[in-house]
Amino acid sequence: MTGVLVxxxxxxxxxxxxxxxxxxxxxxxxEYKEINLLEREHLSExxxxxxxxxxxxxxxxxxxxxxxxxxxVCYLVxxxxxxxxxxxxxLVKRARVDQRLFFDASILFxxxxxxxxxxxxxxxxxxxxxxxxxxxxxxxxxxxxLGDNPYLTGSxxxxxxxxxxxxxxxxxxxxxxxxxxxxKVAAWLKRLSSLPHYEEDxxxxxxKYINMLKPGLKFEQ
Ligand code: GSF
Numbered sequence: 001m002t003g004v005l006v007x008x009x010x011x012x013x014x015x016x017x018x019x020x021x022x023x024x025x026x027x028x029x030x031e032y033k034e035i036n037l038l039e040r041e042h043l044s045e046x047x048x049x050x051x052x053x054x055x056x057x058x059x060x061x062x063x064x065x066x067x068x069x070x071x072x073v074c075y076l077v078x079x080x081x082x083x084x085x086x087x088x089x090x091l092v093k094r095a096r097v098d099q100r101l102f103f104d105a106s107i108l109f110x111x112x113x114x115x116x117x118x119x120x121x122x123x124x125x126x127x128x129x130x131x132x133x134x135x136x137x138x139x140x141x142x143x144x145x146l147g148d149n150p151y152l153t154g155s156x157x158x159x160x161x162x163x164x165x166x167x168x169x170x171x172x173x174x175x176x177x178x179x180x181x182x183x184k185v186a187a188w189l190k191r192l193s194s195l196p197h198y199e200e201d202x203x204x205x206x207x208k209y210i211n212m213l214k215p216g217l218k219f220e221q
Pocket of ligand 1 (some may be wrong): 012013014015016037042053054055056057067068069070109113117158
């Protein structure tokens with residue numbers, strides 16, 4: 001028998017938003033537990049037992065603990081999805097989604113975390129040019145991936161869209177998206193924002209995140 005799914009997160013966290021979008025798309029009920037990173041709740045003994053890497057999001061599925069948003073969303077579709085549309089079983093289609101998920105984990109999100117983590121934990125508020133450049137590169141890759149498609153891997157929305165959009169939208173805290181230069185990324189983010197409950201699952205916390213990070217940053221000339 002399946003117990004209640006529990007998502008541990010901090011609502012402003014982009015990967016937490018990706019998990020919320022996935023849970024919503026799968027129509028799954030879950031309990032949400034807020035972990036305040038600024039109060040160091042993620043370093044408590046209890047949380048470290050569940051996730052020794054002390055990151056949010058963390059999923060508890062009946063005593064099985066899974067962290068890293070990408071692992072969480074794939075698990076959720078594989079276990080609970082009524083179809084494989086969000087994360088196709090076809091190997092080639094899945095590889096394309098995986099590529100974008102790994103891109104988010106290793107390039108896109110890191111370009112944000114490299115600014116946000118020093119700021120939130122060590123009050124480093126000056127952003128060097130190379131960190132801004134890495135965000136420009138990441139926006140450029142997304143523009144290329146989109147090509148003529150409405151979504152990142154083609155005509156259907158997949159997990160790649162939830163994860164990459166959650167991060168890409170948050171990058172505006174560091175570098176506003178230039179709509180002339182990246183029109184496809186701008187249109188894609190707008191398209192996703194019309195999903196049902198997007199405001200509740202994503203936009204509200206995004207606004208909070210941007211307000212917490214953006215005003216404090218200064219840029220190297
Ligand atoms: C990244 C999670 C992460 O860095 C994922 O789940 O996708 N690849 C992972 N989360 C941050 C919060 S945030 O910046 O969204 C976190 O939990 N930081 C606390 C820490 O100690 O690293």
